Amino acid sequence: MTANQQVLILGGSGRIGSSVAADIVAYTPARVLLAGRNPIAGEEIARKLGEKAQFVALELDALAPLHSAIAQSNLVIHCAGPFHHRDGRVLKHCIETGVPYLDVSDHRSFTQKALQFQTEAERAGVTAIVNTGIFPGISNSMVRRGVEWLDRPDRIHLSYVVAGSGGAGLTVMRTTFLGLQHPFEAWIEGKWQTVKPYSDRETVTFPSPYDRAGVYWYDMPETFTLPATFPVQTAITKFGSVPDLYNYLTWWVAKTWPNSWLQNRQVIEFLSTVSYKMTQVSDRFSGIGVAIRSEVSGLKAGNPATHCSTLVHENTAVAAGGGTGSLAQLILDGRLHKPGVWPVEAALPTDLFEETMQARGIKICDVNNA
Structure with missing residues (x-):
């Protein structure tokens, strides 16, 4: 992992996107590019995150700028919900440019669309993990x-x-x-x-x-x-x-x-x-x-x-940022590489999950009955 790596966060000026950005800034040396439609909110979030963060105005319907921003990144994180009416264009661009992909999607229809790219992502050697977050x-x-x-x-x-x-x-x-x-x-x-x-x-x-x-x-x-x-x-x-x-x-x-x-x-x-x-x-x-x-x-x-x-x-949005940010950390560090499109439970080994949660102070308590 190096400071030259760049993470593109779509929907970066929203509550979840900014929480993901905060986690990445805290746990990696990577630069974060916050992409969104609200420059006032986005620039204020970037200012609070410090010199490793920058805001850029970007519409998902602007295909050429979107493709260019993806191609210049080492990882793309899709946080621009609601996902009910989203298509798979971001994931498709990532596969075409060979860039790993994460999202915080939370709707069946979008997940089904994303999983249809399984073969294409696997052939391209692109790791894509959906349904990250909390x-x-x-x-x-x-x-x-x-x-x-x-x-x-x-x-x-x-x-x-x-x-x-x-x-x-x-x-x-x-x-x-x-x-x-x-x-x-x-x-x-x-x-x-x-x-x-x-x-x-x-x-x-x-x-x-x-x-x-x-x-x-x-x-x-x-x-x-x-x-x-x-x-x-x-x-x-x-x-x-x-x-x-x-x-x-x-x-x-x-x-x-x-x-x-x-x-x-x-x-x-x-x-x-x-x-x-x-x-x-x-x-x-x-x-x-x-x-x-x-x-x-x-x-x-x-x-x-x-x-x-x-x-x-104590904070749902911060916990969601930790869930997605931990996967970003592992991918940027080269410790999580699984070409294809996967729900998080099929992609993340338990030992890495426990390690990243412990590092973030997110405690999981077990009560087993055997």
Whole structure:
């Protein structure tokens, strides 16, 4: 790894993109090029990050400038969400120019598009890892630890709870409501079954300060990448918010509002804006942290066993930056090279995951029952 390396972060002036940039500046000597549409925010973030950071105004639809910026970089990180309507142009440019690629995508449709480039990336020798960040991202690697601890995994139950805005911006609010638009397929008891978003509430016990919190089915990429990567019969992915009032409001929208409303961009923008304003008030009381609980059940030494791991972080956006930044560090250092397009759980070895999390002070606690 050298100081001459450059990392291009698309969406670098956003909350998640700037958190990824901060992690890279802290843990590598690489220069960071923050690309975005907001020069005021972008230049202020670059100033705070110091001499290793620079902002450049860049539109994803400006194909020639985009291709040029990618070609001049040693790594590209796509943080320009929401990813629901994004195509694979950034990944395609990376493959064509031989540049490694990471993203913080969090939607099934985008992940499916990205995975279609598997053969092209493998032939080009390009490492491309999707769904990095906190969830999906760190959460997926927590599941991998559980799968590897067991002799025969059978069931994955992955739950998240986020306090208020999570320290993220308006884009994350849009992502939440866009995820309510359609029922989705989940791998349950060895077959794909249709699930309604924000249904089947469960109360899950997380570490303090979240304790017992409500979580619901939610359409995330790991709902289908985890059973594709690991030989399990069931993969459950559920999400919830704190305060619990937000859960009930989101459930009410998902349950009662017509699909035509939820597929209207103006409605999504209205819901996102109102929710963000609400969290700006509640964040003062709830905080902006995140908790993850990964539970993998199966057999160990011929007996039923469960591997349970948990994580708590006081700032969701910072944790997401650490998840993506740790992968960037490993790629720039030449320690992670896996040509093709992969979800993070299929690309990141557990020993490297644990090493980078420990270096960042992100603590994962295990409670195993064998």
